Amino acid sequence: MxxxxxxxxxxxxxxxxxxxxxxxxxxITSDPIQVPHQYALKEDIEIAGFLAATIAWGNRKSIITNANKLMELMGNSPYDFVMSHKGEDLERFDSFVHRTFNSIDISYFIKSLKNIYSNYIGLENVISMNVANGSTQKAISEFKKIFFELEHPSRTTKHVSDPLKGSAAKRINMFLRWMVRNDTAGVDFGIWKSIPTAHLSxxxxxxxxxxxxxxxxxxxxxxxxxxxxxxxxxxxxxxxxxxxxxxxxxxxxxxxxxx
The missing domain is CATH 1.10.1670 (Endonuclease Iii, domain 2)
Known part of the structure; x- marks a missing residue:
């Protein structure tokens, strides 16, 4: 020291x-951010990034392996799968598990993401519309309310943190860094222009x-x-x-x- x-x-x-x-x-080669880097479409990057960040705890190799498994189960077209899936399509996730995140959780996540892209324009809009006072933390809390506005299993709510209830919300703050921060090195994406980097945590x-x-x-x-x-x-x-x-x-x- x-x-x-x-x-x-x-x-x-x-x-x-x-x-x-x-x-x-x-x-990128050793980080879960490699998962959304497989895509070019904005919505694919957002959904792949959100899901990879959601399961980003524990062993990093396991995180990357399981995030890629989710992408494969979605036909490597996450946005298209979210928007066009039917109930029976969710059965393919029955054996999926990453620590405490399982098929019940991913099935709800997909339903909720469809609701967000169908009725709220998308993830960027849902979060950016509640950024206030130079911070994204209230926006994350409001995002969680919208994310769980559909009928949902209570167990799944623990997989989206609420900063206003004391959480550091590490995973969703990491996701926001990926989407908002525009570096010159090509690591973070910078595809969300509506949130200033100064407001990130x-x-x-x-x-x-x-x-x-x-x-x-x-x-x-x-x-x-x-x-x-x-x-x-x-x-x-x-x-x-x-x-x-x-x-x-x-x-x-x-x-x-x-x-």
Missing amino acids: SNIPLEKSLLKEYLDEKVHLYNNPDF CPLDVHSGNVARKLGLLNRKQNDAKALNLLDTSLRELDPIDPVKYDFALFGLGVFEKL
Whole structure:
């Protein structure tokens, strides 16, 4: 730890170097973001990204394998499958399971996504219409209400987090980074133009949280909504326009450099 710069300007320089190191196409090959990168159609990217992010906990290889399995079960045309599927088509997911996310959950997700694209224009519109006060966290909470407005199994609600109920909402914040942030390296997509990158929140998990604490960016022990707000404040001081670029630095330092 003695060689890690902690004075703010030096810390920014240090983290900017780590962003440059990890925010490049090589990152894609070991990350779930590779799943939506298989597609060119905006809606395919959105749906593939949303589903991959939803199951993004646990072993990364398992996440990627199972996200690709979902794409295969959808005929590798996720938007077309969502919009044209019939009830019996959902039977193909009967044996699907990723940790606690199973066929019951994916079946509802597909029904809800069809409702969103049919009646709310799409995922981008549902989320962007509730962005307020320089933050996407209320928008995520409102999105969850719309996502579960259809009759749904109660067990499935746990797979979409609500920041206004204390969750750091790591997976959906990661999904928003993928969709909104437009980097020059071709990792994040930048296909959602209606949400400013300045409003994004860092995907906070064990790795990024531990590194942030070691670097003095976060002083709360829990990885919850309050911790996320503190981390966001620290990162926005370093870069008010693109604060979540530092997710690459925090993640890389934690996972690849074992800081």
